Amino acid sequence: MRSAAYAGRVPDDYSTDDTDTDESAGVPQHESGASSSRIRDGDGRLSPAFLATLIAIPVMIIAGFVTFAVLRGDTTTLDSMPAQPGTEKACAPFMAALPDRLGDYGDKSVTGTSARWRARNGDSVYVRCGVARPDGLAPSSRLQVVNAAQWFITDERDSGVTYVAVDHRPYVALRLPANSGSAPITDITALIDQHLERAPLDLR
Structure with a gap:
């Protein structure tokens, strides 16, 4: 006024x-x-x-x-996550065992220690082996247990969720689009347990 x-x-x-x-x-x-x-x-x-x-x-x-x-x-990929040095050799068996399809996602492409699968609707599943320990992992963190692995959510938006398997080494990051179903994370969990060493949770 x-x-x-x-x-x-x-x-x-x-x-x-x-x-x-x-x-x-x-x-x-x-x-x-x-x-x-x-x-x-x-x-x-x-x-x-x-x-x-x-x-x-x-x-x-x-x-x-x-x-x-x-x-x-492009920001939904895992390329921007910091890497843990010297993990390429340990990641090699895991990367070699990745299937051509994860549920409804196919057209697999692999670059180094990263892989991507695409669906017909344009959504993608991303996996990256050898990422650094998540900064937000703490004693109070809520973890999701999927069969033989424990996953920590580092990013959760409407477009999807980013997980990091925190009880095996090297750390593996997984990016799932919304409504991707349980097949991708179940299959990746099985491969992590088969090809990567179990390790204690690093809760700081």
Whole structure:
């Protein structure tokens, strides 16, 4: 209410004339005809250049949203998690045993100690062996037991959940999309227990 009251008062040393003028030239300030001519041609129609601009702006905005969505999708992978040095050899048997399919997810691709499976709807399951101990793991942490492994959730969003198996070494991270079913985590748990050593929980 204070700002509204101030807006209704005009300082005494300002003119209330509605016409804006350039005091040095004494000429009212009006929009030049040049800018108008750039918008409309001689027949009063919108100029091609102006129409092209109107089309280009929404296209650029859409492209920006698509790029953002793609980049945001990449953040669901496990590549950004810190690695535990010297685990490549220990991870090798586990990586070699990974199946071509995990439930409804196929089209497996492997890069180093990371693997990915894709579903027809575009969702993916990610596995990475040799990640570092999760920083948030503590005596008060709630763990999920799936058969022979205990999993600690490090990230949980609407798009999916990231788990780390914390009672075997090296640590294995698993990223599951929402509604992925139990098959992927069950199969990965079995392989972890078969090919990686059991280890005590490192609760600090």
